[in-house]
C-alpha cells in the first residue's frame with residue numbers, strides 16, 4: 381500500500397535520473413538567491429556543469445550559521461509576492477533562521493507529509509489528533525497539512541492541556557496522535573491518575589513521535605504503555621519540517637524521501653562521506669523547493685544509512701533514529717563518542733536507569749571516560765560481588781557499543797545532580813591544552 | 814537469625830564518620846564492624862548493632878544506600894586456638910563464606926565470629942548437621 385507507488389518504489393537508477401533533473405533545476409533556482417549567487421562566484425561553481433546528482437560533492441556545504449547570517453532575505457530566490465508562508469526555527473543562539481514557502485512548496489511538503497503518514501499506516505478513515513505546537517514551529521502546520529492532504533479527520537489540538545486532550549480523544553474517537561515522547565509519558569500518567577486504561581478506554585491505534593532526542597528504549601516503553609505502535613518521524617525547519625523522513629510499518633528505519641532530497645552522510649571532522657551503515661552527520665539538499673532551495677545543508681544530526689532493502693517495497697534510503705548531535709559528540713582515545721550511544725547501554729541496565737553521569741577527565745595524562753553510577757537502596761543488597769558484577773556489565777556494554785573502555789565509579793545515593801530528562805549528562809573536565 | 818547492617822560507602826574522608834555520628838545520635842550501639850574496600854574508590858561497611866531495624870531505618874531516611882543482610886554468628890573461645898578450632902568445624906561442614914569478622918564478649922572467655930555467606934540458608938543447614946547452632950540474637954546484639 382503506497383501513497384504514490386511509482387515514486388516510492390522507483391528503481392535506484394531511475395531515482396538518480398530524477399534527482400539529477402531536479403538538482404539541475406534547483407541549482408538554476410538557487411543562483412537567484414543573493415547568498416548562493418555569491419557562493420557560486422566565490423567557489424567558481426557553474427551550476428550548468430553539474431549534470432548528475434553524484435556531482436553534488438563539488439558544491440560547498442551550507443551551514444546553520446550561513447542561514448543565520450543571511451536572515452531575512454539572503455536565501456530567497458523569488459519575488460516576495462510568490463511567497464505564502466514563512467517558518468522560523470527556534471533560535472536559542474543568535475538570529476532564528478527563516479524559510480519561506482511558495483504555494484508549490486507548501487503543496488510539495490504537504491504531499492511528503494501525507495506520504496509519510498500513509499507509510500506509517502495512517503488512512504483517510506483515521507481521526508488524527510496533532511498534539512503539538514502550531515505557529516512558527518513546523519510540527520503543527522506540517523502534520524496538519526499532511527493530514528488534510530491524506531484526508532484524515534484532523535484535530536489541531538495543539539500542545540498542552542492534558543485534560544482537554546483526553547476529552548477530545550474520548551469525544552471524537554481519536555485513532556492516531558502525534559506528540560513528543562516526553563509528553564506521551566505525561567499523558568499516560570494523567571490517564572492512569574484518572575483511573576483509566578490507555579489500552580481499553582481510548583480508541584488509539586497508532587502514534588507518531590519525534591522532534592526531541594530519545595532512545596529506542598524510550599520508544600519501546602511508550603509502545604508498552606499505550607499498547608500500540610509508535611512511529612519515528614524526522615524533520616527540520618531548514619528542510620521544511622516533518623515529512624523529511626518517516627518510519628514505514630516495518631519500523632526498521634526512516635525512509636528519507638529521495639525524490640525531494642539528496643542525502644549524504646559525512647564524517648563531521650574530515651567532511652568526507654562515510655560508508656553506508658556508519659554513523660556520521662546528515663547532509664541534505666532540497667530538490668523540490670522554489671522559494672528557498674538549500675544545498676548540502678549540514679544538519680548537525682548524527683545518523684547512518686541502514687544498508688539493504690526494506691520489506692515494505694519502498695526503494696528510498698532509510699536512515700536510523702537520530703543518534704545525537706555533532707555538537708554533543710566528544711572524542712576520547714581517538715574514538716568519536718555520542719552520548720546517546722552510552723545512554724542507550726545504561727538505560728538497558730535496570731540498576732543504572734537514569735542515575736548516571738558521564739565525565740571526561742585527564743588521568744595520568746590520558747583522556748578517560750568515567751561513568752558515575754549511583755548505588756541505590758532499592759537494589760543494593762550489601763554484597764560486593766553484585767557491585768563488581770554490575771561494574772563489569774557496564775564496562776562490557778559500553779566497550780562493545782563505543783569501543784572505549786570506561787572507568788566505572790560507584791557513588792553514594794544523592795551524589796549526582798538531579799537532571800531534567802532531556803539534559804545531556806556529560807561533563808568534560810579534561811585539561812585539553 | 815542475626816542481621817548485619819551493610820552500607821555502601823565511598824572511600825572519602827569523613828564518610829565513615831557521618832554514619833557513626835548518625836548512629837550515636839540515635840543511641841544505637843555498634844557491637845562490631847568491618848569495612849571491605851575493593852581496589853576501587855568504594856566499599857561496603859558492615860555493622861553489627863543492638864537494633865539493626867532501627868539503624869536501617871535511620872540510615873535509609875538519610876539517603877544512605879543500606880541493606881539488612883542475614884549473617885551467621887558462631888560462638889568461639891577467646892584463647893589461643895579458639896578461631897582455629899571453629900574454622901576447622903566450618904571447613905568440615907563445607908561452608909564457603911565471603912566475609913568474616915569477630916567480637917570478644919568477655920576477655921579470656923567467649924567471643925563470636927560473624928560469617929557472611931552467599932547462601933546463608935544453606936550454610937546454616939550444613940553447620941546444623943555438625944551440631945553448630947548459630948548464637949542467639951540477644952547475645953549477638955548484646956541485649
Ligand SMILES: [Zn+2]
Pocket residue numbers: 628629630635690691692693694
Ligand atoms: Zn519500509
